Amino acid sequence: MKAIVVGGGIGGLAAAVSLRRVGWEVVVHERAAAFGEIGAGVGVMPNALRALSWMGLEDEVRRLGTPRVSGGVRASDGRWLVHLPDVGQQKIIAMHRADLHGVLLRALPPEILFNDSEVTSVEELDADLVVAADGIGSRLRAELLPGAPGPVYAGATAWRGVAPGPYDLPITQTLGPGGEAGVLPLGDGRVCWYVARVAPAAADLDPVALFAGWHDPIPELVASTPDVIRHDIHHLPPLPTFVSGRVALLGDAAHAMVPYLGQGACMALEDAVTLAVVDGDLARYDALRRSRAQAVWRGSRIAGRLGIELTSPVALALRNFAFRALPPSVAVRGMTRFASWEVPTAGGR
Template sequence: MAANPHAVIVGGGIGGLATALALRRRSWRVTVLERRTSISEIGAGITLWPNALRALDVLGLGPHVRSRGKALVSGGMRDQRGKWLTGDVMRELAAQPDGGILVLERRHLLAALQDALAGDEQVGIRVGAAVGGVTADAVVDGALRGDVVIGADGLNSAVRRALWPRAEVRTTGMVAARLIGKLEDSRAVGGGETWGRGDYAGLSPLPEGRLYAYYVTRRVPEASRALPWWQQRFAPWHYPLPQLLAAATPDELLCHELFELVPLDTLVCGHVALVGDAAHAMTPNLGQGACLALEDAVELAAALDSGGAVEDRLRGYDRSRLPRVHRLAKRSHTAGLAPAVSGRTLTAIRNTLIRLTPLGVSVRAFRGVADWNPPAGAAGDKPAFG
């Protein structure tokens, strides 16, 4: 491999830019290809668990990102009337040595990654660059060659489609709507999730009094996914879930069907590796999509900076990541089954079982999700900027 090796990264989202930054901090040259005409993301929040914050610390962005978000210091699970089903799980998590969950707008995380790469002559970012084909020896569209190609192009990855033709994306049968809003009502709002009968919703406070909310229901015809439908669907629910919908405008609501990727047998093919949703798109029920993409970036860069042939380095990444992403994909899928339970009797049984679960069990389950640490030698030695 050349003294200053070159990585071609397909996809300019969180996973792609994080991987670019992780490789630049190890002296790689990077070219990022983004099919959209600009790199931006608006209108949605993101929860960063301690594992994601550890990854951001390695990338030199930890303090900066923490300054843009809000720690989730209170919250648990409720029924749709607002009655608590659990104790204050988030307060318990926040009191742990490694802290709890940070909430911020996705656009702020994406901007931090962009700013950290800005002005670097060894970074090329090409927008409007749709990729038609990738080969296992790291050639993109028959012209652009890298020492490695990294597929960071999301659920419907062109890289995965080219080299993993049997990969299967399946629907969960659920549809989600997301928004960020602000209410004049001064009542304090904590975080957490609310479960109804086949529907569920979540809420997280953001800085400056804003709130990030999501609403999930069984799949309905696309024509029914307009704002008035959601407003009516969640009108009987507890404060402030219906109030946020009532105050929203149609362009503030992001609505999409939820899909997951059937777990892959490998995340590498020759000189090509997958990260983020391209590698392991899963249901959002554990809040680990972006968190795992940040982990991938750190671990892939560490593997590529080790000795040996490129194929051996990538196989090391594969061995490291597969057990964890398979485990969390399975847990996330399972975690999405309980809130989707419908029917009065089944819902009552589910809620009773949740109430009987000791708080410590819930806390341990959350901590088990975030039990990742960067590989040895990957600790960040300087901030990315500032």
């Protein structure tokens, strides 16, 4: 059985690795001049680590990443809202996105990877299975589901980067009025960070000025990073299906979500393994993936409403009070509620 994967991001490469593990012949087409990944950090959540383990890549991910066990949620003045000195079993592996992409890339033989190879229509592809892993702006999705809504602006813009450090910090998310920040320390002293702000699309904003009053070391992380990437945050309203004929939509092409739970790339890894486990049964892929990914999509949306989108001082005070009142075990359950996913079994659900 032959599969063609369109898109060589984390989702497309993970699909190629997974399908090859169950015996499919696979090629990957990537429109960019080279296979690569920009961006800053990615937190490999326990659910994503299970997917990577199924692909045979857990050791390599653990070698290149750093397990983070302590952290929590802070207010913009630095007060802890939830402080988790040890989140126990629910370890997050902090990695640079390029390292995760590289682990997947090295697991594939170069002769199946075609760069500078843009796919313009499903019609041009001769395969038993086509994997549309062509990202949030998916051309294949627009062709196959012409009535489905496209990406919409989610009301906030984000900047990301890797500060050279060295720092020794816990993993944290900071919630402030109309903005949020995330800090994901790598094991070598560098720190991946993002800051996001409610704003009109393409607004002319300077993150150094916007986050200057936030707690240490956020202003310094932003100001000391040489290459800062900016993204206006878009998401994709839930689709009625993830499959059409012999095509499976995967990753952001199927369910691009706001980044406030840090699960977007993790969902693409889950999709990839599930697609291989169902071994061409796309109705089952749709049944297994659509409810799960759309639940995480909604959870991310709610995290945004209770986080970055809150601006009223009363609502902020209530939210912060509620966070501080939570017993740590309840807070851990809430923050990791999507991390308990297990690889589905062949034939079962």
